[in-house]
Amino acid sequence: MTTTATAPRKVPRPRADALRNRERIVTAAREMFVEHGPDVPLDEIARRAGVGNATVYRNFPDRDALVREVVCSVMDRTARAAEEALAETGDAFEALERFAHTAADERISALCPMVSTTFDKNHPDLEAARQGAEDLIAEIMDRAKAAGQLRTDVEVGDLVIAVAQLSRPPAGTGCGSLDRFVHRHLQLFLDGLRAPARSALPGTAATVEDLRNA
Numbered sequence: 001m002t003t004t005a006t007a008p009r010k011v012p013r014p015r016a017d018a019l020r021n022r023e024r025i026v027t028a029a030r031e032m033f034v035e036h037g038p039d040v041p042l043d044e045i046a047r048r049a050g051v052g053n054a055t056v057y058r059n060f061p062d063r064d065a066l067v068r069e070v071v072c073s074v075m076d077r078t079a080r081a082a083e084e085a086l087a088e089t090g091d092a093f094e095a096l097e098r099f100a101h102t103a104a105d106e107r108i109s110a111l112c113p114m115v116s117t118t119f120d121k122n123h124p125d126l127e128a129a130r131q132g133a134e135d136l137i138a139e140i141m142d143r144a145k146a147a148g149q150l151r152t153d154v155e156v157g158d159l160v161i162a163v164a165q166l167s168r169p170p171a172g173t174g175c176g177s178l179d180r181f182v183h184r185h186l187q188l189f190l191d192g193l194r195a196p197a198r199s200a201l202p203g204t205a206a207t208v209e210d211l212r213n214a
């Protein structure tokens with residue numbers, strides 16, 4: 001007696017409109033988290049995204065899931081910007097510049113504090129996005145150093161800390177009042193990373209481990 005092998009079940013692909021709704025929710029959430037912090041009501045996010053509350057909860061069962069998706073999407077986009085620059089020009093330092101300016105545009109400094117003590121910092125999705133971005137930037141920095149473009153006494157943590165600080169509005173100012181200066185001052189910092197170094201840096205380089213233990 002012969003048996004017929006059961007054909008594997010096909011997992012239905014999400015509909016295009018469902019994917020668009022999810023993207024709209026994540027975009028709206030990122031904007032409102034930057035403007036108002038992570039406690040903004042989810043129904044306000046739904047309203048800005050142009051979807052119903054049920055659509056938000058269907059995609060993200062709780063606030064942590066939505067915050068995590070926003071943070072992961074920002075890290076993925078900043079890493080992708082660096083990858084694309086490297087593929088286009090082959091210039092490692094230009095890839096670093098693209099990463100830094102994209103991170104500032106994404107307001108990564110406002111989003112990173114959301115990964116607080118009440119948030120699962122070791123969630124597999126978050127860990128994968130963070131590790132992927134860190135590994136990519138470390139590789140690009142190594143290439144820039146090998147090419148004589150980047151001073152040798154800096155590490156990934158130095159770049160991340162500077163981007164976060166330079167793209168964070170000073171205390172007591174309106175959130176967007178000084179945005180026009182962010183890329184100017186960020187470029188001044190990036191120019192200071194170029195080799196040959198003009199001066200010796202005090203202290204030690206900031207590593208990824210330093211960031212995680214901060």
